[in-house]
Amino acid sequence: MTAVPLPVVTERLLLRAWAPGDVDDIHAYRSLDDVTRYLMFDPQPRERIAELVTERAGRTRVEADGDVVHLAVEHEGRVVGDLTLKWSSLENAQAEIGWIFHPDVQGLGFARESAAALVDVAFDLLGAHRVWAQLDPRNHRSARLAAALGMRQEAHLREESWFRGEWGDLAIWALLAHERP
Ligand SMILES: CC(C)(COP(=O)(O)OP(=O)(O)OC[C@H]1O[C@@H](n2cnc3c(N)ncnc32)[C@H](O)[C@@H]1OP(=O)(O)O)[C@@H](O)C(=O)NCCC(=O)NCCS
Numbered sequence: 001m002t003a004v005p006l007p008v009v010t011e012r013l014l015l016r017a018w019a020p021g022d023v024d025d026i027h028a029y030r031s032l033d034d035v036t037r038y039l040m041f042d043p044q045p046r047e048r049i050a051e052l053v054t055e056r057a058g059r060t061r062v063e064a065d066g067d068v069v070h071l072a073v074e075h076e077g078r079v080v081g082d083l084t085l086k087w088s089s090l091e092n093a094q095a096e097i098g099w100i101f102h103p104d105v106q107g108l109g110f111a112r113e114s115a116a117a118l119v120d121v122a123f124d125l126l127g128a129h130r131v132w133a134q135l136d137p138r139n140h141r142s143a144r145l146a147a148a149l150g151m152r153q154e155a156h157l158r159e160e161s162w163f164r165g166e167w168g169d170l171a172i173w174a175l176l177a178h179e180r181p
Contacts, residue, residue, distance in 0.1 A: 002126050003061045004069050004085075010117045013110060014074040015083065018056040022072055023049050025079035029102035038136040039100070040163075062087045062126060073101070073114045080105045083118050085126075093129035095122045099145065106141065112148050119149055123177050132174035136163075146173035150181040 008015035018026075027049040029035050036043050044052070056070040065087060073081040081101030088094045097118060101111050122128040135142040137156060146153075151173040159167035 004071075004121055005125065006060055006071075008071075008117050008121060010113050012075060013114050013117075015071045015114055015117060016074060017058050017060050018053050018070050018072050018082070020053060020057060022079045023053050026053065026072070026082065029081070029104075030100065032103065034103055035100060038139040038142065062090070065090055071114075071118065073110065075105065075110065080110060081114070083114060085118055085122055087126075088132075093127055095126065095128040095131050097122070097131055097133050099142070111145050115145065115149055119175065123180065129177050130174055132172060135171050135173065137169050137171040143171065143173070149175060150179065151175045152179075 006016050023046065027044070027046045030044045030049060031046070033043055059068060059070045061067065062069060062085075067087045069085040069087075071083045071085075072079045073083060081099065083100075084096075084098040086096040086098070088096050097115060099111050099115050119131050122131050131151075132154075133142075133146050133151065135146065137143065143153070152175070153171055154174050155170075155172040157170040157172070160170040161168050
């Protein structure tokens with residue numbers, strides 16, 4: 001079992017566990033169409049966020065395949081985004097990263113700064129061999145972020161899933177431990 005040592009502090013941000021007082025901040029961005037456009041879920045009502053906060057508070061350990069570390073990204077006392085690190089295979093040291101940020105702070109480099117810190121945690125503290133991300137290829141901001149982290153696009157799967165009334169493609173991006181920039 002490995003716990004992510006928290007908080008992770010970057011130049012402008014604090015990465016920490018989700019906490020009960022985060023519901024309003026997280027609802028502020030997860031309830032927006034613009035934010036969920038390329039995500040697997042629709043805009044989330046406040047009650048759903050409250051459930052998620054309860055489920056995810058303190059989820060910062062990796063014990064078994066499929067375990068997900070959920071982190072809130074705080075800027076000046078406000079949660080402006082959240083990151084996930086899912087251990088897709090412990091045996092094979094494979095970790096999947098995910099990112100969601102408030103439109104207010106997009107374009108400021110917050111996603112890049114916090115995700116880069118989490119990638120470092122995955123490789124340096126948790127022993128990941130490969131950190132990967134899956135995204136809708138139409139999600140250009142997400143692809144730019146993956147590229148900025150040093151990831152390569154490994155695959156473009158065509159019509160991989162039925163997504164909001166049409167067949168959707170899926171892109172896989174990844175960074176290997178020995179390829180780190
Ligand atoms: C995907 C997402 C996290 C990307 O966020 P972002 O803010 O665009 O990403 P970054 O932190 O890398 O910001 C990069 C931009 O900030 C700019 N920037 C400004 N100051 C910066 C700094 N100090 N450091 C780095 N970049 C900086 C960069 O130039 C870049 O601009 P560009 O996009 O015009 O090239 C965001 O769009 C999002 O949350 N989308 C909705 C949810 C979603 O789709 N998640 C992904 C599912 S796969």
